[in-house]
Amino acid sequence: MADQFDLVVIGSGPGGYTSAIRAAQLGMRVACVEKYDTLGGTCLNVGCIPSKALLDSSEHFAEAREGLKVHGVLVQGVQLDLAAMMARKQRVVRGLTQGVASLFKKNKIERVTGTARLVSAHEVAVQGEPAEPARTLATERILIATGSKPAGLKTLPFDGERVISSTEALSLTSVPERLLVVGAGAIGLELGSVWARLGSRVTVVELLDRIVPTMDHGMGKQLQSALKKQGLTFRLETSATKVERTDAGVRVTLESKGESFVEEASIVLVAVGRRAYADELGAREVGVAFDERGRITVDPHFRTSVPGIYAIGDVIAGPMLAHKSEEEGVAAVEHMAGQGGHVNYDAIPNVVYTWPELASVGMSEEDAARRGLTVQIGTFPFAANARAKCLGSTEGGVKMLADAGTDRILGVHILGPRASDIIAEAALAIEYGASSEDVAHTVHAHPTLPEALKEAALGVAKRSINI
Numbered sequence: 277m278a279d280q281f282d283l284v285v286i287g288s289g290p291g292g293y294t295s296a297i298r299a300a301q302l303g304m305r306v307a308c309v310e311k312y313d314t315l316g317g318t319c320l321n322v323g324c325i326p327s328k329a330l331l332d333s334s335e336h337f338a339e340a341r342e343g344l345k346v347h348g349v350l351v352q353g354v355q356l357d358l359a360a361m362m363a364r365k366q367r368v369v370r371g372l373t374q375g376v377a378s379l380f381k382k383n384k385i386e387r388v389t390g391t392a393r394l395v396s397a398h399e400v401a402v403q404g405e406p407a408e409p410a411r412t413l414a415t416e417r418i419l420i421a422t423g424s425k426p427a428g429l430k431t432l433p434f435d436g437e438r439v440i441s442s443t444e445a446l447s448l449t450s451v452p453e454r455l456l457v458v459g460a461g462a463i464g465l466e467l468g469s470v471w472a473r474l475g476s477r478v479t480v481v482e483l484l485d486r487i488v489p490t491m492d493h494g495m496g497k498q499l500q501s502a503l504k505k506q507g508l509t510f511r512l513e514t515s516a517t518k519v520e521r522t523d524a525g526v527r528v529t530l531e532s533k534g535e536s537f538v539e540e541a542s543i544v545l546v547a548v549g550r551r552a553y554a555d556e557l558g559a560r561e562v563g564v565a566f567d568e569r570g571r572i573t574v575d576p577h578f579r580t581s582v583p584g585i586y587a588i589g590d591v592i593a594g595p596m597l598a599h600k601s602e603e604e605g606v607a608a609v610e611h612m613a614g615q616g617g618h619v620n621y622d623a624i625p626n627v628v629y630t631w632p633e634l635a636s637v638g639m640s641e642e643d644a645a646r647r648g649l650t651v652q653i654g655t656f657p658f659a660a661n662a663r664a665k666c667l668g669s670t671e672g673g674v675k676m677l678a679d680a681g682t683d684r685i686l687g688v689h690i691l692g693p694r695a696s697d698i699i700a701e702a703a704l705a706i707e708y709g710a711s712s713e714d715v716a717h718t719v720h721a722h723p724t725l726p727e728a729l730k731e732a733a734l735g736v737a738k739r740s741i742n743i
């Protein structure tokens with residue numbers, strides 16, 4: 277007889293495991309199927325967490341090598357122990373993935389290890405070890421949270437060694453002398469930064485005429501010049517058309533504006549995006565509809581075309597972000613329980629964890645113009661922020677966009693130290709429908725980096741104090 281559940285969640289990434297916990301809180305009997313031995317999906321195992329662990333470690337290394345002199349701290353003989361850095365990263369990952377396993381136990385969620393395949397809208401077959409018989413889970417509802425995988429390029433097929441994805445770039449055993457990064461989005465720039473700090477000569481190739489194309493244009497440019505100062509080289513409006521292996525690495529043919537040239541590298545990291553992943557799932561076979569980009573289509577309550585089957589996270593449309601996946605999971609499960617779950621897509625922060633960091637929430641100037649909105653803009657540079665001066669990190673600034681008529685904050689863009697933390701206040705302001713005046717009136721501790729946000733808010737009404 278099949279095991280009976282109220283909800284079977286497929287995938288234990290941030291979307292899947294968060295949904296499972298919320299469903300258990302709401303009283304459902306829940307199973308979560310994960311094909312890998314560790315829980316946490318892309319984010320915890322080969323995404324957000326290992327990349328941030330390496331970004332933090334490599335930042336300490338770069339600081340110790342050069343960044344502390346200005347503070348009067350002289351460090352000599354700084355050496356890299358890459359194996360120790362990687363081991364620490366793995367410890368961080370292990371701690372967090374084991375944390376998810378403990379949360380499953382605490383919430384009485386049944387963890388099922390194996391590859392899930394939909395048999396019907398109410399039955400999931402799980403294949404564990406190949407020799408074992410498949411287990412069948414009978415369920416009232418199914419939530420697909422199978423995430424995404426790195427997208428490849430036909431011209432640069434992955435070989436896992438010389439032509440690699442972010443997964444391998446997080447576990448290299450030596451520092452590549454020359455690293456060619458194809459794709460100037462968040463993942464390419466973050467991993468390019470890690471290896472540049474550790475000693476690689478990094479070149480970033482981008483098809484478009486700008487880096488981080490979905491972020492604020494001006495701040496993208498400023499970030500590019502900050503990264504250039506850190507030693508990264510950029511080739512914009514350039515495509516990688518061919519790769520050949522050499523004794524020392526790879527020879528990549530690049531094309532730009534009708535000209536073709538060759539770039540030698542030890543390794544090429546292809547970071548051109550990710551594709552929704554629903555392979556082996558049998559979703560099409562039971563009638564689940566997909567869009568032209570291979571993403572599962574859902575309605576505003578995350579219901580697929582098959583009653584009883586839901587989908588959230590990277591496998592559906594929208595920004596591929598862990599927190600977006602989590603919020604959708606919670607909203608989907610709350611709808612199942614008859615509550616009014618909701619995701620505010622206008623208030624989803626997006627962060628590039630380079631140094632300086634680039635973070636945004638809400639609309640860009642282009643978005644506002646597209647929606648026919650007139651904006652008032654306030655800006656404030658970190659060069660005029662006391663805490664940034666104390667830190668010795670004064671690149672960038674804050675830009676706030678408010679509706680010219682109502683003063684409601686529409687978007688905030690931050691390039692600077694710990695932009696990833698400061699953006700939380702901006703997200704809260706947008707979520708609460710705050711005006712720039714609300715933020716301008718809020719008392720901010722001094723001296724802190726978020727004071728730059730307050731000053732940008734004051735700047736909307738042209739009354740910043742410290743500039």
Ligand SMILES: Cc1cc2nc3c(=O)[nH]c(=O)nc-3n(C[C@H](O)[C@H](O)[C@H](O)COP(=O)(O)OP(=O)(O)OC[C@H]3O[C@@H](n4cnc5c(N)ncnc54)[C@H](O)[C@@H]3O)c2cc1C
Nearest residue numbers: 287289291311317318319323324392423589590596597598
């Ligand atoms: C290098 C890198 C850095 C990133 N950094 C950030 C960041 O800083 N912030 C951020 O918000 N996002 C970041 N992301 C993106 C983030 O990792 C994803 O948006 C997030 O993991 C998506 O969550 P998810 O739950 O939808 O899917 P996933 O995390 O991809 O999880 C899906 C899970 O489903 C499992 N699965 C798939 N098919 C089956 C099946 N048939 N049976 C059983 N299990 C199955 C998979 O094994 C996987 O564990 C990063 C990604 C990468 C690659």
